[in-house]
Amino acid sequence: MMNPLIQKYNVPGPRYTSYPTVPFWDETTFSEAAWVNNLQRAFSASNTTTGISLYIHLPYCESMCTFCGCNKRITKNHGVEAPYITALLAEWNLYCDLLPEKPRIAELHLGGGTPSFFAPDQLERLLSGIFERATPTESPDYGWEGHPNNTTHQHLQVLYDFGFRRVSFGVQDYDPLVQRAIHRHQPFEQVRKVTEWARQIGYTSISHDLVFGLPFQTTNSIVDTIYQTITLQPDRISFYSYAHVPWIKGNGQRGFRDEDLPSGDQKRVLYETGRDLLEHAGYAEIGMDHFAMPHDTLFEAMQTGTLHRNFMGYTTTQTRVLLGLGASSISDVWSAFAQNEKDIDTYLDKVMAGQLPLLRGHILDDQDQFLRRQILNIMCQGQTQWHLSSWSKHEWETLSARLESFWLDGLLEYDAEGLRVHPEGRPFLRNICMAFDERMNYTQPNVGPTKTRLFSQTV
Template identity: 80%
Template sequence: MNALIQKYNVPGPRYTSYPTVPFWDDSTFSETAWVRNLRRAFSVSNSTTGISLYIHLPYCESLCTFCGCNKRITRNHNVEGPYIDALLTEWNTYCDLLQSAGSERPRIAELHLGGGTPSFFSPDQLNRLLTGIFSQATPAESTDYGWEGHPNNTTREHLQTLYDFGFRRVSFGVQDYDPKVQRAIHRIQPFENVKQVTDWARQIGYTSISHDLVFGLPFQTADTITDTIYKTLTLRPDRIAFYSYAHVPWIEGVNGQRGFQDKDLPTGDQKRILYETGRDLLEQAGYVEIGMDHFALPHDSLYKALENKTLHRNFMGYTTTQTRLLLGLGASSISDVWSAFAQNEKDLDTYINRANAGELPLLRGHVLDDQDQFLRRQILNIMCQGQTQWPLGSWSRKEWEVLSARLESFWLDGLLDYDVEGLRVHSEGRPFLRNICMAFDERLNYAQPQTRLFSQTV
């Protein structure tokens, strides 16, 4: 395994989309093209599955030095109201666009509040946000609503407020319980805080509670990971996200990741040990590994989606709900209508000003051509099901020669089987899903970037 880690530990995307954001072609994108694709997706999705909605809440009271998310650090809670105003104005702008075409009210099947720290916002402000959202929308027949809470500032009132709007999933960011690791990543939170919010969520009636854990953090060892996993198992969350730390300090806006030195980080081989230690403990406790980075108990909907082959992956990660339209609201949010992507302004003040002016606060986007959509389907199948099939004749002779040459290395290493109709990843290949998907990534392979764009795959 060490030889494979050394061979495949290269920078690579996490494939929450294809094409990945660095390879979007802005020349194909315009607001007119975006609205046309948006309306087409809405007409298909809303009347069948409903739509998905992601709302980015970017404020945090303190900086976690492992975090690469778009955020603003402040203890000034007066920022809550103006940001909620901008979100609701953006939502109303979209609703006017969609309903001007004679469409029915949006039916929200999937709703997620991410950040940043959603629990930075008071329950009253979250109530105002969701009241405004549902003033122009209705829940779909089947819903999956979730949000992310910080164990240190999530109150029972936060949990109850969102539960009353139909939220049944909550994810608590734990990362690691070791004091030395917590100090290094500037994320100090005692086990007692995590236990308290987990107990509250269960008492209120949440049916899927998730804990986020990260391996590969500075100063982590097999012993500290073991202790963190054991503590987590005493609370038995329904899901566990067990992520590889993405060290990307070169990306603009994540300079906080320079809060520790590279020598403090585990090597690729050491990270693999951390992952395998955690995975083995979780599987022994009855959790099932799902896709990449996720584990769930058999009663959880994420596991059932895997079994039913309905597991999906988008900019929110793995999800049990697949709609044709994912609308992202807020600074830096990304929307996905299958045939096109669009990202909002990243700069918070620019986003607020443009949203309040009644504009679509778009920064960039990409319209997918036929090849993009075909390759996207293959990558999505691999990430969600560990296998994919394609019709005979999908590749020209030259294309197949190129793809086959890329896949042969994985086959020789015993990581997958493939033929002219598809491929299947072996259990030994699961740790290298990102690498396998890279074989299909024509935009990445064509560009051959000379600068680092992604975190290491191991």
């Protein structure tokens, strides 16, 4: 039986790891000089107190996973490792030369691509170079993404020695039919082995990444995957909605047909089935698509109202400066965003020529920053507050008209002082945030083919 709310709200929409979202950045006001000025101001105001966050993109993979929409390059040539690490350190040095003092790194994340594509000694060279010009804060939060099939005990140990205490392993689904469709053979025994290694070494937060909505996925396969996952007792679980965006250049999402994917209603059943099993096993739902055990810092951040969301997803650390190194990485200093060149060769050429490898960016105006705060609150806390005077009469009437449908459907309540999402509204957090997305609504007021080509479905 079709759920009328799923049918109504399953439209293309952003995941809101930022506002404004990248397709709606205004590049006419952006320049390298403006970016550097905003970075320096944010750094000077916050490095001593909170430190900075650092994201490093490691884009290489040995094989194509046909569910993945990340920026990556497929190669078995490991000769690419050393030049790329050299470029990352060159970019880091360019930024450090712009800063008045040594950065204090509060949060550090290695993402990809496949970070474990890189040999442990190359990762050691990278991190040694990073910490030559930086120091960790008193209680840093460092994590990385490991592919169970090529993560070694040495990978885990080298990164642990640099202070990493979080690791996430990409599992996706244990069903052989699903794995074949997404070109991701992921044996349970291999996942068990790397999970046990990490626990023995001393990692305190081990996460497994699962995906719902994949081709050929059924309720039975989700149940089986969740049961196997629970036996390994990861501290966190990311239960992501599959984002079907096959139109993105370089994307591998062409290994199956659209009709092989679950419908919106079926997809929601898959999520609710997995969620119920996880909650029964003691996990708590965090924000959107995330779960954590009560001892994990992600759960604690939700309880204390300090949960944060940025380009790395949900995090327990909130800093004014997030620097992104590597091809396609995005940096964020609250008042400005900057994205690096997405093409790896262009990125390498620019950095090795002594240039910041910037592709585009956005300088946030006052309205951007106000709306960003509302969207961030909704995504992290399911509620937000404001003063009615923050809106003009036209803005308030427009927002109220957009929220009315959600209110009539019993998904939220709102008034002149704020908004609270009901439990029934949690599946539609992205849709609710779209009501506040003035950049998107102004540029493309109607859901249609153009927007479909920008974002995955919200459900």
